[in-house]
Amino acid sequence: MRKLRVGVVGCGGIANGKHLPAMKKNGNFEIVAFCDLIEERAQKAKEEYGTEDAGVYTDYRELLKEDVEAVYVLTPNSSHAPVSIAALEAGKHVMCEKPMAKTYAEAKAMVETAERTGKILTIGYQNRYRTDSIYLKKACEAGELGDIYYARAHAVRRRAVPTWGVFLDEEKQGGGPLIDIGTHALDLTLWMMNNYEPEMVTGSVYRKLADQTETGNAWGDWDPNVFTVEDSAFGFIKMKNGATIHLEASWALNSLDVREAQTTLCGTKAGADMADGLRINRVNHGRQCVEKPDLKAGGVAFYDGKEEKGSDVEQRVFYNAVVNGEPLTVEPRQAMVVTQILEAVYESGRTGKTIYF
Ligand SMILES: NC(=O)c1ccc[n+]([C@@H]2O[C@H](COP(=O)([O-])OP(=O)(O)OC[C@H]3O[C@@H](n4cnc5c(N)ncnc54)[C@H](O)[C@@H]3O)[C@@H](O)[C@H]2O)c1
Incomplete structure (x- = not known):
């Protein structure tokens, strides 16, 4: 090569x-x-x-x-x-x-x-290249979830504000956790749904904890004076085909439901989430079932199998x-729609209005 x-x-x-x-x-x-x-x-x-x-x-x-x-x-x-x-x-x-x-x-x-x-x-x-993501994408493409009409895009950290570089600088970054990590969760969710046609967005954008000084932050205390972006943001996204996505993003939030770069999908045939490894839920033979695919290769003692990292x-x-x-x-057009939706969450948060595309 x-x-x-x-x-x-x-x-x-x-x-x-x-x-x-x-x-x-x-x-x-x-x-x-x-x-x-x-x-x-x-x-x-x-x-x-x-x-x-x-x-x-x-x-x-x-x-x-x-x-x-x-x-x-x-x-x-x-x-x-x-x-x-x-x-x-x-x-x-x-x-x-x-x-x-x-x-x-x-x-x-x-x-x-x-x-x-x-x-x-x-x-x-x-x-998108993680083993769980690839498996779930194949399941979605095979129609195993049916029509996915409700989804959640998770990008919630309890206290993990990036304090290096220019992450807290609105001018340089265009926003905080929503544009930084919400972007991964939303990208993953739209890709699984294979749905790039948003109809409307309502958003809330908060800067509620950024002025606190004893922070418990993963990367040391942040400086409130340079923290010019939001610390959490939430979006309610309605797609043209009627599907709904709930997007949640935070660097700092008083929540124990901490999940990042994850999606939850609810379809007519089955659902899926990544909360405890990849789990696919459905009803089989009149009983609720949860399927947890083994994403490691092999099944050999003391050998986890050969796995390629997403990166x-x-x-x-x-x-x-x-x-x-x-x-x-x-595809760049897919990433463009992610950007379009994130911008609408910010605009909705700023204006208090629902944004129609
Ligand atoms: N894919 C991911 O999960 C992931 C994770 C972290 C960061 N990122 C993205 O990567 C980008 C950089 O983040 P980072 O954590 O590496 O930040 P960083 O501050 O550690 O590094 C950015 C570097 O770019 C340099 N730089 C700034 N403007 C420049 C210019 N005009 N020309 C040349 N160099 C310039 C800075 O001096 C700095 O060394 C961001 O957009 C961030 O969102 C992605």
Whole structure:
């Protein structure tokens, strides 16, 4: 297999925590250019993951002049659209981190640019590639749940506010937990339902705990003075076919029902949730049944089976799309609808009105 030459824009948490190690493990990537506003970060990533002569930049426009086929956009949310669009215009394929963009208008411009230039654009929704997600998607596609008419998209943390980087900065991120982790849960839910036609959204957006100072936060106390985004948000989404989705997202909430990047689906034939591993519930022979698929391979003592991590599958799918013309799993138009719905939850929360599409 030939190597794919790529450049990386943004060498922070998600670059070092997901993409760079996964590309290295994959072995078919050649990372030949690194860019970060903080030059030392780009330099450090080059030393750990790059080719010997890889370029190091602080301006992504310089990186785009490099001979790379694909660009990874791993910067804060506000730059996803401008950097991705510039990369597509420069003839590069793009892997952009989630959320696709701050606004629907930006997401739409990204999709239109990809379609006009004929370049591949995908978004880093790695939860779709988890073993439980793949199993549930196959069950949905086989019609095992019937018509899915009610769903819940879960992104609830009790106290886990990300205090590094610019996550608390409304300007840079476009919002808090809703756009940050609500985006994963909603993406997973729409994908399972295979339903991308929203009709209306009502939302509530809260900043209720952000001024508290003894926080019990997973990543240390947050600074209320820089906490300019919501700490929780909730959406009631009605789809054109009559289906309903309840979306819940929080970084801080007084709740013990903590679930993230999960979906609950209720269909006419069966239901499913991920609350205690993947569970499919239905009625069989007049009795309520719960099916818990064994998602580990094998059944061998002291050996859990070979399992590919979602983040590894993500790289393989992107490589195969670019190099072998295989289909994407995360289509940009799907991610665009996620952005459209999230924007409507924010708008509804701000205006107190229901948003109709
Ligand atoms: N898929 C996931 O589950 C997941 C998890 C965490 C973060 N993310 C996403 O990844 C993105 C980055 O988050 P992070 O945690 O890595 O943040 P981070 O702050 O750790 O890293 C971002 C890096 O981008 C650099 N940067 C900012 N603007 C830039 C620009 N214009 N050009 C070049 N470099 C620039 C910063 O200096 C920083 O090093 C966000 O959009 C976030 O939503 C996704």
